[in-house]
Amino acid sequence: MRSIVCVEPGKLESQIKDKPVAASGEVLVKIKSIGICGTDIHAFGGNQPFFSYPRVLGHELSGEIEAVGEGVDLPIGQAVYVIPYISCGKCVACRKGKTNCCSNIEVIGVHRDGGMCEYLAVPASAVVKADGLSFNDMAVVECLAIxxxxxxxxxxxxxxxxxxxxxxxxxxxxxxxxxxxxxxxxxxxxxxxxxxxxxxxxxxxxxxxxxxxxxxxxxxxxxxxxxxxxxxxxxxxxxxxxxxxxxxxxxxxxxxxxxxxxxxxxxxxxxxxxxxxxxSRNATLEDFEHVVACLKAGTVKSSALITHTTKFSGLVESFTQWVKPESGVIKAVVEMD
Ligand SMILES: [Zn+2]
Ligand SMILES: [Zn+2]
Structure with a gap:
């Protein structure tokens, strides 16, 4: 599969990697849209704490379920967005339902490889069905949830x-x-x-x-x-x-x-x-669900927020333009081609 790797600060590279498989409890997501976030830009610039290279960036993700691992009951082809915060479920914060500030939190695209690629395997608990929204809207749900x-x-x-x-x-x-x-x-x-x-x-x-x-x-x-x-x-x-x-x-x-x-x-x-x-750190499922309900009701809009889009094949070139302050980017979204 195609993937874009941030090999070192300031350098993105197209690489061909093996298509991942969904392990037990995981789903394989066929990525459709990727929102570009300040975190990606800081990581590219080399001034993001908790970051190591090489790393596949991208944590604002939507897609379709391509395959499911053992024990996962979700339909193939289902449209989903990804909650990129992987929490441990055991720590003091998780026990109180505050998974957004889990003491062992791992963020997809930050602590582990993210979604600037065609397929990504994630825990089934990290995907949420969101019928009735476009893939681009789903890709900005995380940003709005903050x-x-x-x-x-x-x-x-x-x-x-x-x-x-x-x-x-x-x-x-x-x-x-x-x-x-x-x-x-x-x-x-x-x-x-x-x-x-x-x-x-x-x-x-x-x-x-x-x-x-x-x-x-x-x-x-x-x-x-x-x-x-x-x-x-x-x-x-x-x-x-x-x-x-x-x-x-x-x-x-x-x-x-x-x-x-x-x-x-x-x-x-x-x-x-x-x-x-x-x-206020990250967001919880409750916030994500509120965002989706508001987008559907039209009380919140993503349309003005998304100022720039590109196709995945043009990502490396576009990204290096977007990081410049004069580009006027508020939110950029990459569409898989
Ligand atoms: Zn983000
Ligand atoms: Zn935890």
Whole structure:
């Protein structure tokens, strides 16, 4: 089968490999669409922690069941998306149902080879039937689920004014699910074109230009209340730290993005607000199912998110273009040919 291997940072290579077989408890997925994620781009760039090379990238996957291993009862030809987080089922987090932060987590395309190939064998528990969605929609379910999980963590409701920091694909996911939960949604970014995009495509209630006076803009947009929830999707330490002083009293901060480094805040600012600070990692089956239900109902859309597509045979060439900031990629999807 054809596969694309990241042999070392900055280098993708087409290779022919043996078609895998589904072992006991596994399914063999014939890959149909592959979403390209920040993780893939960081891995290609060589600045993704927990990464070793060579590695087949790709963890945002949809396809059809080609074969099943012993003990698996799923129909051949069934359309599925893949939940790329393989959890142990035994650790303290798994025992509480928090498989998204399993202490032994293995992510497909990160800790083990991923889906930039024609066939991938995965545990049967990692595939979910999703009839009625296109393969491209199914390939972005994981990306959207990250935002959905953050919104669920913060228990966002109609009473909230949510500020999403960072209008990349994860931020756009978060803003859509905050809207779906009935909240008023503001979005902040350093790039004016991204703010324009959020206004046009998602009719957000306000945008905040991070290069100008953020506090003044937030005061104006919230009649002096400030946002009751701030969801950080920036991967920027300064942005994360700014949340502590730009939050409403009684509010909640959710850190979706991860930075290497120490986040610091002034305790008086933290305490006087009775701030709730939450980490949000990956997503659980419940989030994935919520995403699929919202996509089907049309309350969340993938169409604007997917800005670029290519065929698998053109992947190496397209990928090297997409990693350039000037490419304007929000989300790219690769279709198997
Ligand atoms: Zn991803
Ligand atoms: Zn576990």
């Amino acid at each position: 935002g959905a999980h953050a919104v669920r963590r913060a228990q966002i409701s109609q009473q909230d004014t949510v500020l999403v920091l960072g209008a990349g694909p994860i931020g756009i996911g978060a803003l859509q699910f905050a809207q779906e939960a009935g909240a008023k949604v503001l979005v902040a970014d350093v790039k004016q074109e991204k703010l324009d995009f959020c206004r046009k495509e998602y009719q957000v209630d306000g945008v905040v230009d991070v290069t100008a006076d953020v506090e003044a803009q937030l005061r104006d947009l919230t009649q002096g209340d400030f946002p009751s929830v701030i969801i950080d999707c920036t991967g920027n330490l300064k942005a994360m730290q700014s949340a502590f002083t730009q939050l409403a009293h009684g509010g909640t901060i959710v850190f979706v993005s991860v930075v290497k480094g120490d986040v610091s805040f002034t305790d008086t600012e933290f305490h006087k607000r009775e701030t709730t600070l939450l980490g």
